[in-house]
Amino acid sequence: MDITGSTAIVTGGASGIGAAAVRLLAAKGATVVIADLQADKGEALAEEVKGVFAQVDVTNTDQVKAAVDAAVAIAPLRAVVNSAGIGWAQRTIGRDGEYDSAHDLEAYKKVIAINLIGTFDMVRIAATAMSRNEPDEDGCRGAIANLTSVAAFDGQIGQAAYSSSKGGVVGMTLPVARDLSAAGIRLNTIAPGLIDTPIYGEGEASEAFKANLGQNVLFPKRLGKPEELASMVVETITNSYMNAEVIRVDGGIRMPPK
Numbered sequence: 001m002d003i004t005g006s007t008a009i010v011t012g013g014a015s016g017i018g019a020a021a022v023r024l025l026a027a028k029g030a031t032v033v034i035a036d037l038q039a040d041k042g043e044a045l046a047e048e049v050k051g052v053f054a055q056v057d058v059t060n061t062d063q064v065k066a067a068v069d070a071a072v073a074i075a076p077l078r079a080v081v082n083s084a085g086i087g088w089a090q091r092t093i094g095r096d097g098e099y100d101s102a103h104d105l106e107a108y109k110k111v112i113a114i115n116l117i118g119t120f121d122m123v124r125i126a127a128t129a130m131s132r133n134e135p136d137e138d139g140c141r142g143a144i145a146n147l148t149s150v151a152a153f154d155g156q157i158g159q160a161a162y163s164s165s166k167g168g169v170v171g172m173t174l175p176v177a178r179d180l181s182a183a184g185i186r187l188n189t190i191a192p193g194l195i196d197t198p199i200y201g202e203g204e205a206s207e208a209f210k211a212n213l214g215q216n217v218l219f220p221k222r223l224g225k226p227e228e229l230a231s232m233v234v235e236t237i238t239n240s241y242m243n244a245e246v247i248r249v250d251g252g253i254r255m256p257p258k
């Protein structure tokens, strides 16, 4: 699928994997709408790629709709990448037998709201806009790539909330791709392993933490680069025969319990 002259939306596009996807989509000729909370980084990247920044919290449907409308106003929206996401680490129960020490339920709901419901909200609104596009020679009107995580399959101790949210993104892949097929819209899901992005924080301590993490990777023994993920994300969008699939991009890692 050719995205030249189209618009693309990348949620979480101001940082990490999303930012790498923004650069690659722009290099392939799309005008990219960077939909993120972080205005400073988002605006700088928009200027670099001659795109647009839209201040979006993916848990706010009005802001999701405004980003989609902004894209459609420029050119037909043919590509969406849902990369906005947050982590959370807490065990399901505490050590002292007190109910108050159990997993923070508001934190659980927040992770689900951003990573899972926010992803689905952008899918349903963006696909509605895509359904109005003229189809290409394959009958394709657009394509969507969602970011899940290997934590959807190998969730570690303390990852109940994060893995639940990412498992939901895996679970929606086939039924949503089936729903959207009638409109000529494809949807795929990418499951990163351990990727070197600001999600692990910045500074000396996080560099040491990341160096240690890389030792668990099968091969090559390092963290992945955001560009290595963006390459697969964009392939699922431009490859017209990719649909309804979940793809791990993880150097072969299988996460241990902790």
Ligand SMILES: NC(=O)c1ccc[n+]([C@@H]2O[C@H](COP(=O)([O-])OP(=O)(O)OC[C@H]3O[C@@H](n4cnc5c(N)ncnc54)[C@H](O)[C@@H]3O)[C@@H](O)[C@H]2O)c1
Binding pocket: 011, 012, 013, 014, 015, 016, 017, 018, 035, 036, 037, 038, 056, 057, 058, 059, 082, 083, 084, 085, 086, 087, 114, 118, 147, 148, 149, 150, 191, 192, 193, 194, 195, 196, 197, 198, 199
């Ligand atoms: N880095 C990894 O190792 C890794 C591994 C597996 C999965 N992932 C997933 O890949 C995606 C991208 O991760 P990353 O490592 O690039 O993270 P990142 O922290 O570098 O970027 C995430 C971006 O999402 C934005 N964001 C957060 N909450 C938002 C909200 N409510 N509305 C809009 N934007 C919001 C942040 O501002 C940030 O710019 C996430 O969904 C993450 O869960 C990352």
